[in-house]
Amino acid sequence: MAEQEWDRETVQGILASLKDKPGALLPVLHGIQDTLGYVPPGSVPLIASELNLSRAEVHGVITFYHYFRDTPPGEQTIYVCRAESCQSMGSKTLEHHIKQRLGVDYHETTADGAFSLEPVYCLGNCACSPSIMIDKEVYGRVTSQRFDDIIETIREST
Amino acid sequence: MIKVFVPRDSSALSLGAEEVANAIQVEAAKRDIGIELIRNGSRGMYWLEPLVEVATTAGRIAYGPVRAREVSLLFEAGFLQGAAHPLRLGLTEDIPYLKNQERLTFARVGITDPVSLDDYLTHEGYRGLKRALDMAPAAIVDEVAQSGLRGRGGAAFPTGIKWRTVLNAAAAQKYVVCNADEGDSGTFSDRLIMEGDPFVLIEGMTIAGMAVGATKGYIYLRVEYPHAHRALNEAIEAAYRAGYLGKDILGSGRSFDLEVRLGAGAYVCGEETSLLESLEGKRGLVRFKPPLPAIKGLFGQPTIINNVISLASVPIILDKGGDYYRDFGMGRSRGTLPIQLAGNLKHPGLVEKAFGLTLRELLYDYGGGSASGRPLRAVQVGGPLGAYLPESQFDTPIDYEAFAAIWAVLGHGGIVAFDDTVNMAEMARYGMEFCAIESCGKCTPCRIGSTRGVEVIDKITSGIERDKNVRLLRDLSDTMLNGSLCALGGMTPYPVLSALNHFPEDFGVSATEKAA
Helix, strand or coil: CCCCCCHHHHHHHHHHHHHHCCCCCEEEEEEEEHHHCCCCHHHHHHHHHCCCCCCHHHHHHHHHHCEEEEEECCCCCEEEEHHHHHHHHCCHHHHHHHHHHCCCCCCCEEECCEEEEEECCCCCCCCHCEEEEEEEEEEECCHHHHHHHHHHHHHHCC | CCEECCCCCHHHHHCCCCHHHHHHHHHHCCCCEEEECCCCCCEEEEHHCCCCEECCEEEEECCCCCCCHHHHHHHHHHHHCCCCCCCCCEEEEHCCHHCCCCCCCCCCCCCCCCCCCHHHCCCCCHHHHHHHCCCCCHHHHHHHHHHCCCCCCCCCCCEEHHHHHHHHHCCCCEEEEECCCCCCCCCCCCHHHHCCCHHHHHHHHHHHHHHHCCCCEEEECCCCCCHHHHHHHHHHHHHHHCCCCECCHHCCCCCCCEEEEEEECCCHHHCCCHHHHHCCCCCCCCCCCCCCCCCCCCCCCCEEEEEEHHCCCHHHHHHHCHHHHHCCEEEEEEEEEEEEEECCCCEEEEEECCCCHHHHHHHHCCCCCCCCCCCCCEEECCCCCCEEEEEEHHEEECCCHHHHCCCCHHHCCCCEEEEECCHHHHHHHHHHHHHHHHCCCCCCHHCCCCHHHHHHHHHHHHCCHHHHHHHHHHHHHHHHHHHCCCCCCHHHHHHHHHHHHCCCCHHHCCCHHHHH
16 A cells, blocks of 8 residues: 655654654654644654664654554544443443444544544543543543434534 | 632543533623633542532532533522522532541642642742752752652652652752653542642652752653643743743752653553653663662653652642651551542542541542442452452551552552442453553563463353463463563552452352362
């Protein structure tokens, strides 16, 4: 598969503004993912040369951290908490419902490109379990019905 | 102007606090009533969120849980004057859940506007730093040592000893690193304080810098906490503007710079050496110790690395003295612990209490028993690497040594409750699965043992050579316990074996077999 085109200028701009920070690689990768939604594999050589690292080191960091992704996400990313507190409040049922409803499994994106689904291990919202996060908004005490309502509202507003 | 408080805390927001705040603004404008809407932190009583408070001459009156569609009815009832309404809870301070706590570290959370420096100063903020600036570094360290404070991240190492090691290490550059990678399920006290009173953490870190001669600090924050990220950055900016950070702090001639760095969804980066690797821009591989981070830490320099709550407890210790803090608690567990009640509980939330109360008091007197109304069967204390405790152990006091004595850990003070529908073999399996997902891969027992652990538990629950596989699981756990560098591999056996030992029936093992 041919690699997706990516915005070289944006990546260069992010590198120029962050590369002199001590331990710059994570801030750089965050900067790129915040702007482009993912870290394009094609940008790895550029990042490596600007930070004076090997390509293997950059690739190693991208793949070590669950949060960084090397493919474009859907318009929004839904993170479902799989941790113990949410399990104690029925997250397995919710998890099953979400996968059914969206028709995708974890690390996949819906066919219409609207939602990517990712597991997460704790959102710190354990007093309001079960929890999900959509982009940067956290939702607590999520039932299957509430999930459908949230998705409906998002679909209507976009 | 009537002051109305609606939390900006992410858990309150997760239950609709933003909509409630908007509805209050709209309704007040419609009725032409001037109000001052303050976005405070959460009081930590999460079954009542969104909790709206109104300042009256008698004190702050609470209403909750408020939904946006109920706001106009609240106006109708006269809630701005503290009038009666089915959601009225009386004076916030008098709600027993809150009234019976000993809030030292969390003294301001829920009361102030988290990002208002003026509010912080009005509520005794920065008194600790002002005192510290007049003290010799060794005297600051002594004060912290005197308080008996132990690391609240989970390892419970005496904070004063750690600081003294950094103080005595000679180097041109030293660092203060705050571990805000609160990855343990069932814990949220770090998040709550970073969103509800970020200045107390900033002040604690600045004092740490003065104590050991460090001029640069980093807060390593997990990416799953976007609201905390925003609050911290706003507060740091305000502190810089007012001369509480940066060069020549309050004219003292000393400087301290502070920056928030984001993690990227790796649980293992809550382990201190892995966190330092991550801050250096590398994969979060655990380091061998020694050398200790206090000697060779961030970028190879002497580094204080402490949990959020440890650092946020420092300002009150410097303000009121080590002895004041030490007078709370029991045995070698001094001061208070912000305990987080989570999972299947009727009244989940934050309870800051002196060490010494029992798990049972927390689960029933504060927690109100299960949310589902069914009997509580097990609780996991101390995050995903903490042991599961059965009902027979609920009288254990909150004390590091008392928990160690029953092969359990207090950890970061998170308590997750399960009712009797839980399958403990599934929880044990999840413990191994989580370890497999999050292992950094450095130690073989953790990297491979966790995957083998899932398989062995599956065999046990499927009834395949059960006795043999139970023995194998115990043997594997022993290898992980003794053959892993950090707590991830080394403590995953805690939830696994405690589940097996206390709930053998869920594994299809009879109680008599378990001793084998």
